[in-house]
Amino acid sequence: MPEPAGWTYSRAGVDRGAVSTALAALLAETRYRPPTSHGRVLDLPGHYAGLVRIGRETLAITTDTVGTKTLLAEEVGQWEGVGEDLVQVNVNDLAAVGARPSVLVDCVLCARPDPGVFAQIGEGIGRGLRRGRIALVGGETAVVPDIVRGTDLGGTAVGFFPRGRRPVTGARIRVGDVLLGIPSNGFHANGYTLVRRLLREANVDLTKPRRGGTFPLGEELLRPGRIYVDASEALADRATTHAFAHLSGGGVRNLARLHGGVRFELDTWPDPDPLTEWVRDLGSIAPVELYQTFNTGVGFVAVVAASAVKSSLEALRRAGVRDARRVGSVVRGRGVVLPRETVAYSGYS
Amino acid sequence: MPEPAGWTYSRAGVDRGAVSTALAALLAETRYRPPTSHGRVLDLPGHYAGLVRIGRETLAITTDTVGTKTLLAEEVGQWEGVGEDLVQVNVNDLAAVGARPSVLVDCVLCARPDPGVFAQIGEGIGRGLRRGRIALVGGETAVVPDIVRGTDLGGTAVGFFPRGRRPVTGARIRVGDVLLGIPSNGFHANGYTLVRRLLREANVDLTKPRRGGTFPLGEELLRPGRIYVDASEALADRATTHAFAHLSGGGVRNLARLHGGVRFELDTWPDPDPLTEWVRDLGSIAPVELYQTFNTGVGFVAVVAASAVKSSLEALRRAGVRDARRVGSVVRGRGVVLPRETVAYSGYS
Numbered sequence: 001m002p003e004p005a006g007w008t009y010s011r012a013g014v015d016r017g018a019v020s021t022a023l024a025a026l027l028a029e030t031r032y033r034p035p036t037s038h039g040r041v042l043d044l045p046g047h048y049a050g051l052v053r054i055g056r057e058t059l060a061i062t063t064d065t066v067g068t069k070t071l072l073a074e075e076v077g078q079w080e081g082v083g084e085d086l087v088q089v090n091v092n093d094l095a096a097v098g099a100r101p102s103v104l105v106d107c108v109l110c111a112r113p114d115p116g117v118f119a120q121i122g123e124g125i126g127r128g129l130r131r132g133r134i135a136l137v138g139g140e141t142a143v144v145p146d147i148v149r150g151t152d153l154g155g156t157a158v159g160f161f162p163r164g165r166r167p168v169t170g171a172r173i174r175v176g177d178v179l180l181g182i183p184s185n186g187f188h189a190n191g192y193t194l195v196r197r198l199l200r201e202a203n204v205d206l207t208k209p210r211r212g213g214t215f216p217l218g219e220e221l222l223r224p225g226r227i228y229v230d231a232s233e234a235l236a237d238r239a240t241t242h243a244f245a246h247l248s249g250g251g252v253r254n255l256a257r258l259h260g261g262v263r264f265e266l267d268t269w270p271d272p273d274p275l276t277e278w279v280r281d282l283g284s285i286a287p288v289e290l291y292q293t294f295n296t297g298v299g300f301v302a303v304v305a306a307s308a309v310k311s312s313l314e315a316l317r318r319a320g321v322r323d324a325r326r327v328g329s330v331v332r333g334r335g336v337v338l339p340r341e342t343v344a345y346s347g348y349s
Numbered sequence: 350m351p352e353p354a355g356w357t358y359s360r361a362g363v364d365r366g367a368v369s370t371a372l373a374a375l376l377a378e379t380r381y382r383p384p385t386s387h388g389r390v391l392d393l394p395g396h397y398a399g400l401v402r403i404g405r406e407t408l409a410i411t412t413d414t415v416g417t418k419t420l421l422a423e424e425v426g427q428w429e430g431v432g433e434d435l436v437q438v439n440v441n442d443l444a445a446v447g448a449r450p451s452v453l454v455d456c457v458l459c460a461r462p463d464p465g466v467f468a469q470i471g472e473g474i475g476r477g478l479r480r481g482r483i484a485l486v487g488g489e490t491a492v493v494p495d496i497v498r499g500t501d502l503g504g505t506a507v508g509f510f511p512r513g514r515r516p517v518t519g520a521r522i523r524v525g526d527v528l529l530g531i532p533s534n535g536f537h538a539n540g541y542t543l544v545r546r547l548l549r550e551a552n553v554d555l556t557k558p559r560r561g562g563t564f565p566l567g568e569e570l571l572r573p574g575r576i577y578v579d580a581s582e583a584l585a586d587r588a589t590t591h592a593f594a595h596l597s598g599g600g601v602r603n604l605a606r607l608h609g610g611v612r613f614e615l616d617t618w619p620d621p622d623p624l625t626e627w628v629r630d631l632g633s634i635a636p637v638e639l640y641q642t643f644n645t646g647v648g649f650v651a652v653v654a655a656s657a658v659k660s661s662l663e664a665l666r667r668a669g670v671r672d673a674r675r676v677g678s679v680v681r682g683r684g685v686v687l688p689r690e691t692v693a694y695s696g697y698s
Contacts, residue, residue, distance in 0.1 A: 014492055022462030023490050031477035034482040037449035039509065041484045050486025052452045054509045055406045061507055063454040071495055091645055098470075100386035103401045105412040107456070113371030119378075126378035133383040137399025140412050140503070141372050143363055146420055146542070147499040154456055154489070158410055159390065160403050172402035193495070225421050237597045 002136070004286030012194040015221030020349055030079050044169055046257055046348065048096040051157070058161045060099035063153035063191060064089040064248075065107075068192045069222070074150055076206055076218035079117050079302040082153055083124020084131070084224035085189045089248065091132035091301065092155035092188075095228045097238035098168030099159030103135035109152040111145040121153065124224065131227045134159075169235055170243035170258030173330055177242055178253075178309050179264065180316075186275055188225030190249045191293045193222065198283040210278050220275060221327035228300040234319035240308030247295040255301065255336050256348040263333030264310055267328055269340065273297035287341040298327060355634030357454040358642050361543040369698055376581070393518055393667075395606055397445040397595060407510045408450035413438040413597075414456075414503035417541040418571070423499055424566035425555055428466050432473020433573035434538045438597065439482035439506035441649065442576045445595040447517030447585035450483035452463065458501040459551055460494040467615030469681075473573065480576045483508075488575065501656060506684070517585055517586055519592035519607030519652070522679055525674055526591055527611065527658050530676035533648030535624055537574030539598045540642045544570065547632040559627050583668035589657030596644040603683050604650065605697040612682030618689065622646035636690040647676060 006151040010016065033041055042051040042058070049062040091101045106125065108118075124266045129136055132156060161167060187195065199206070206218030213220055215233070228246065235241040243258040255264040272280065274294050277283070290296060304312045309326065316324045321338045359365065391400040391407070398411040416436045423433045440450045455474065457467075466674055478485055483673055484507060509517060516643070536544065547558065555567030577595065584590040592607040604613040626643050628634070639645060651673070653661045658675065665673045684695040 013494060019462050019490060019492050021576045022464045022467040024391050025464040025468035026457070026471035026474070026490070029471045030474055030478060030485045032478040033484050034450070034478075036483050037511070038449060039484070041486055043450065050452055050454060052484070052486060054408070054451060055404075055512070057404045057406045059403070059408070059452075059507065060489060061452055061454055061505070063456055063505055065456065065458070065489060067491060068493055068495055082482055100387060101383070102388065103399060103404060103408075103410055105399060105410055107414065108375070108504075109414070109497075109501060111460070113368050118371040119691055120376040122375035125375070126381055129379060129381040129383075133387050135382050135401070136379045136386070137390055138411060140414060141368060141375070142501075143368055144417055144501070144542075145362060146545075147501050148419055148458075148497050150496040151498050152458060152491075152501070154503070156400075156410070156454055156456075158411055158507060159409065161388070163404070193493075196495075207439060254530060261655075268530070277417040311581050338398045 004288050006284035006286045007194060007198060008289045009194050010196040015243065016349065021197045028298045031094060034038055039287045047169065048093040049099060049161050058160045060097050061156065062090055062093040063156040064093060064151055066189045068196060069189045069250055070151045072154055072192060072196060072221055078122035078222050079120035081222040081224040083121035084128040086125055086133065086153045086155045087128025087132050088104060088225045088227050089133055089189050090155045090294055092246045094157050094159035095232035096244045098165065098232055098244060099230055099234065100162055100315045101132050101157060101159045103137045104134050104155055104157045106139035107154040108141045108150045109144055111148055113143055124165065132229050137273060140287045143188060165237050168244055172242045173259040173262055173303055175239050175262060175332055176306050176328055177303050177330040178306050178326055179299035179328040180304060180312060180322045182228060182231055182300045182321060184295045184297055185226045186223045188299060189295055194293060195279055202282055212274055226275060226299055230319045231300055231316055231321045233303050234315045235323065240305040241302060242305065243303040245301040247299055248346060251294055251296065252336050252338065253292050253345050253348050256345060258303065260334060263331045264328060265331045266328035269338055287343050289336060292344055292345060301327065303330065352635050355635045356547060356632035357638045358588035363542055363547040365698065368392045372489045382564050396518065397442040398448060398518060401544050407516065408509045409443055409446050411439055411442040412505040413442060414457050414501055415538045417545060418538045419500045419502055421541060421545060421570055423625055425479050425571060427571050428469035429473035430571040430573040431556065433477040434683055435474055435504045436477025436483065437480050437574040437576050440483055441595045441660050443508035444581035445593045447514065447581055448591060449511055449582065450481050450506060450508045453597050455485060455488040456458060456503040457490045458493055458497045460497055462492050481578050498647050516666045517590060517593055521591045521613055522608040522652055524557050524611060524679055524681055526652050526679040527653050527655050527675055529651045529653060529661060529673045529678040530647035531577060531580055531649045531670060531673045533576045533644045533646055534575045535572045536643055537597065543622055543642060544628055547628060551631055561623055579668045580649055580665055581668045583664045583670065584651050584661055587652040592649060592652040594650040596648055597680050599697060600641045600643055601674060601687065602641050602694050605650065605694060609683060612680045613685045614680045616678035616689045617657065618677060618687055619646055639691055640687060641694060650676065652679065
C-alpha cells in the first residue's frame, strides 16, 4: 500500500511492518506449553488477553505500557493522567475479553527516581484502580539511566470470569450483528509519537488552548483515557454479547481482531471528536491513516445480536454508561470499512 | 551507615535510598482494594509475589525485568541469555512463594526492532519457558526510541497453588530451622550496573577469559541465571518447608524479607564463587557491599525444620537438584549475619 499524503505514524518514526517482522522472529521459538498440571492455556492468538484455565477458574492476563505519552507528561510536568493510564490501558484490554479485573502489577522504568513525580504517578494509579476496580499487588521500579532517558510506565493485569461467564472472544459474531460504540475522551494512550511530532513541527504552545479548546492543550492531551470496565461488566454475562473491541493502537482496525470471516461496516460511525480533527488538520493526516492510528472518538465497541440492541443499551444505562450508540454493523465480507470516508482495511495489521 | 571503602552499587549510579523514598511516594495512594467480588487480596507486603484468592484458587503474580544485563548483551552481541533471564527472574520469584508457574507475558522496549536480536531473545525465552515450565500467552513490544536507548526485557508471571498447597511465606519460620542453599551460576540478572562500571574502569577485554576462567568473559557474564522451579516444587508441599528466598537484588538481605523476628545466621555459607571473587577483587568491593549486591554463589535458599533436613535434601535429589547443602540456621535476634566476614544486616533495605 502506498503511503498516503500528509503525516503518518511511520513517518513519525514507528514502522509497523518492521515491528511485526521482529515480533514474529521473537515468537517463533516461544510456543512451548507446559504440562496441564501447570494450567491449560486457551489459545486466542492476536486477542487482547491471554487465557488460562487453572482448576475451576479461567484467568485472563494482559500487559501494556502507556508509551510515549509519558514524554508529554514530562514536558508539561503533569504525571497523574499517565499514572491513571497505566491502569486504563490494561483494564480496558481485560474488559475487551469480558474478564473482570482483579489484580495489577506496575513496572516503572526511569533514569532517576523523583519523589514528586512518583507521588503524582501514584495518585493517578490510585484513581485508575478505583475506576477499574482492581488492586495493585506488586510491581517493579527500575532506575536504569543507561537504558531509559524518559520514564516508561507499564503494567500487567489479571482478571477472571465469574462463575458462569464465558470469555467474550468474537467467535459467535454473525452477519447482522450490531456495533455499539462508547465514546472515548481523547487519544487515550495511543498515537502520541505522531501527535508529539506534529506539535513540535508546528511549534505549538501547550500552555494555551487549541483553537476551539477550553483547557490548555497540554492538559487536554494528558487527560487519562476512559475506563470501560463498567460497560464490559454490564454486557459480558449476556449471551447476545458476541464481542468487545478496545480501540487502542490500530484504531478501528482492532475490530478485525475479533473475527476474520465477516466485515465490520461502520456506517453510522460518528465524525471525529474536535481534538482529533484538530490534530488531523495540523498534520494533514489522510483518513486511511487517521482511523488506523487514533480511536477518533469511539474507545470501546460491543458487538451484539441485532435483537439485543435495545436491551443492551438499557443494561449499559443501568451501569451508568449512558452515551453508547449504534456505530455500525456486521456484514458479509472481511475487514473493516468506513463508507463515509471510503476507507477500507483488510485486517488488523 | 558510612560507605565502605572500594566500589559500591551506589557509587556506580544507583542510590537505593532515593529509590525507596520515591517508591514510598508512589505507593501512598495505591492502597485501594476492590469489592471481594473482584477477588480477595492476601496482603504480604514486601514479599516476592502478590497473592489473590479467586474462587477456589489462590494465585501469585510477580513482575521483574532483566535490568542492565541487556546492555552487556548488546555490547557482546549475544541475546539468548538475557531472553532466558526474562523468564528466570520471574519464575524464581514465583518459586520463592511456592507457587507453581503457569503463564507469562513479556514486555520488550527497544529503540528499533532488529529481527536478528529479537530472534535470539525469543530463542532464550523459549529455553526459559521449558526450564520454568511456563507458557508465554501474550506480551507487549514497544518501539520507543524517544524513551529507551538500549533494550529493556521485562515480564510478569502468574502461578498458583495446586490443591492443598499453601503459600510458603516464612510465617512459620522458627528458631532452630535450617537454611539449605542451592548454588547459583553467576550473577543471574543482578548487580550489572556495578559490574559493567568496573569492567569499563579497568578496560577489560570481554572476548578473553578472566584470570582462572575458561570461557570468554562476555559469555561467562551473560550466562542465564539458574531456574529454581524444580527445587520449589520438590519442597513446597511439605509442612516442614517454612520459607524460600530467591537471592536477587539485595543478596543475602533477601532472607530478612521472610521473617522480622528471627536472625538468619549464615555460619556455613560457602566462599564466593570464582567469578564473584574476580569481580570483588576488580572493584575492591567490601564484604558488606558484596553480600548485599550479589548472590555470591547461592541463588535460592529453603528454610526447613531441623528435623526435615535429610528428607528435604532427599526430596531435592529426587527432583534432580543434587547440589543443595546446609548454609546456615535460624537463631534468636533479627536480621542476617555472616560470621566469617563479620557482616551483619538489620533488615532487607
